[in-house]
Amino acid sequence: MSENEIFQYSIVSALMDGVASHGTPISRVLTHGDHGLGTFRNMVGEMIVLDGEVYQMKADGTVVHIDDPDVTVTPFATVTRFRPTLRTRAVIEGKAGLAEYLASLFPAARNHFLAVKLDGVFRLKVRTAGGQVEPREGMVSVASRQTVHTFEGVKGTVVGFRCPEYVMGVNVAGDHFHFISEDRQKGGHILELETEGEVDVAAAQMSRFHLELPTEDDEFNEAELKLQAQGIKDVEG
Amino acid sequence: MSENEIFQYSIVSALMDGVASHGTPISRVLTHGDHGLGTFRNMVGEMIVLDGEVYQMKADGTVVHIDDPDVTVTPFATVTRFRPTLRTRAVIEGKAGLAEYLASLFPAARNHFLAVKLDGVFRLKVRTAGGQVEPREGMVSVASRQTVHTFEGVKGTVVGFRCPEYVMGVNVAGDHFHFISEDRQKGGHILELETEGEVDVAAAQMSRFHLELPTEDDEFNEAELKLQAQGIKDVEG
Numbered sequence: 001m002s003e004n005e006i007f008q009y010s011i012v013s014a015l016m017d018g019v020a021s022h023g024t025p026i027s028r029v030l031t032h033g034d035h036g037l038g039t040f041r042n043m044v045g046e047m048i049v050l051d052g053e054v055y056q057m058k059a060d061g062t063v064v065h066i067d068d069p070d071v072t073v074t075p076f077a078t079v080t081r082f083r084p085t086l087r088t089r090a091v092i093e094g095k096a097g098l099a100e101y102l103a104s105l106f107p108a109a110r111n112h113f114l115a116v117k118l119d120g121v122f123r124l125k126v127r128t129a130g131g132q133v134e135p136r137e138g139m140v141s142v143a144s145r146q147t148v149h150t151f152e153g154v155k156g157t158v159v160g161f162r163c164p165e166y167v168m169g170v171n172v173a174g175d176h177f178h179f180i181s182e183d184r185q186k187g188g189h190i191l192e193l194e195t196e197g198e199v200d201v202a203a204a205q206m207s208r209f210h211l212e213l214p215t216e217d218d219e220f221n222e223a224e225l226k227l228q229a230q231g232i233k234d235v236e237g
Numbered sequence: 238m239s240e241n242e243i244f245q246y247s248i249v250s251a252l253m254d255g256v257a258s259h260g261t262p263i264s265r266v267l268t269h270g271d272h273g274l275g276t277f278r279n280m281v282g283e284m285i286v287l288d289g290e291v292y293q294m295k296a297d298g299t300v301v302h303i304d305d306p307d308v309t310v311t312p313f314a315t316v317t318r319f320r321p322t323l324r325t326r327a328v329i330e331g332k333a334g335l336a337e338y339l340a341s342l343f344p345a346a347r348n349h350f351l352a353v354k355l356d357g358v359f360r361l362k363v364r365t366a367g368g369q370v371e372p373r374e375g376m377v378s379v380a381s382r383q384t385v386h387t388f389e390g391v392k393g394t395v396v397g398f399r400c401p402e403y404v405m406g407v408n409v410a411g412d413h414f415h416f417i418s419e420d421r422q423k424g425g426h427i428l429e430l431e432t433e434g435e436v437d438v439a440a441a442q443m444s445r446f447h448l449e450l451p452t453e454d455d456e457f458n459e460a461e462l463k464l465q466a467q468g469i470k471d472v473e474g
Binding site: 011013014108109110111112164165166167169170207208209210211212213214215218220221223225226227 | 248250251345346347348349401402403404405406407444445446447448449450451452455457458460462463
């Protein structure tokens with residue numbers, strides 16, 4: 001895979017349906033990208049991939065660096081070999097403000113994918129999923145027990161993607177961002193954000209999408225995988 | 238791309254929205270596969286890719302071999318480097334019968350893609366799209382003027398795919414098959430089919446999907462691309 005192409009393992013609809021007992025080694029995902037997000041086996045915590053390093057951000061507020069990517073697996077991840085084609089600085093107010101800002105940066109890209117990275121000081125509300133209490137527990141149910149943390153004046157990095165509407169179910173339509181602090185001590189899936197002053201913005205438009213489905217995974221094979229657009233918006237939007 | 242992976246250029250939702258003025262050279266598509274289907278600029282006719290050869294099946298009933306794949310472009314195509322993992326023989330009654338038969342051949346693959354080829358003698362109803370009468374004319378409108386041909390006792394080949402439900406909009410959920418006669422004189426998009434006696438069946442399960450979006454294409458960039466699931470079922474199902 002070349003630079004600024006999306007690689008994705010499994011689909012969001014499978015997570016919605018609770019398919020999270022197995023996965024692919026994180027080292028395999030890293031061969032396709034150095035920037036991205038995802039989750040871990042049984043949806044324990046939020047995954048962020050930043051400059052090729054992978055962190056697990058847990059519901060208890062701790063962050064673990066994944067030292068054994070050959071052994072640790074992910075049931076869902078989206079990554080790219082990120083090479084920003086646009087760099088600027090901006091003040092951003094709210095997730096809606098970020099969406100509008102990205103649309104203004106890439107006016108002809110609403111039907112394409114974007115990879116985005118923000119570096120600076122933020123005020124944020126993030127959530128971290130605590131994980132399934134039983135196999136096949138769906139994401140809406142898992143998310144009902146999510147932990148929410150609020151951070152102010154925290155220096156760190158926002159990593160994520162904007163996906164076009166038509167991939168809803170395969171991925172999350174719209175923006176999907178995770179955050180990790182510069183000291184790698186805290187982070188999560190972003191529910192709300194504002195910048196404190198200007199932050200560095202790096203982004204790239206992407207027009208190639210590569211999907212790899214789980215194989216020899218009975219959970220995936222047996223899942224219904226009906227489109228649950230509203231459910232995905234509720235828990236991932 | 239390896240064998241039995243799907244490559245797709247553009248998305249069905251773009252065709253629904255009439256995005257068909259431009260495209261990618263067919264020779265580029267052929268680097269990713271030797272088996273598949275699609276359409277041509279302005280949706281003129283049905284494309285079939287069989288053993289690496291490309292044919293345009295037109296509404297007037299004629300079939301043209303594409304001799305200049307570097308020049309002729311496609312606004313939408315789906316192909317694979319087809320290497321059947323299963324070969325058998327079967328009698329098939331109706332599109333529903335084919336769907337049931339494929340499900341029985343690959344019981345654990347309902348969330349995966351299938352590539353399928355049938356060789357034998359068929360009784361078929363096919364349609365061929367005559368093309369847009371103006372730029373951005375949507376596929377439902379184009380299909381309202383389609384030509385329908387009925388063939389009996391015709392020897393030839395059925396080429397196509399079964400896609401999982403969750404890719405509706407990106408591709409066509411369910412079965413999508415085109416037909417070409419052995420003498421390469423007639424064919425089209427299959428509306429109904431029955432085999433006359435047993436036919437050869439070749440198929441493969443696919444778990445990797447590669448999507449390439451149009452770039453520098455104003456039509457694509459400006460299209461709304463809302464999910465029109467029922468519309469797609471009506472004209473492509």
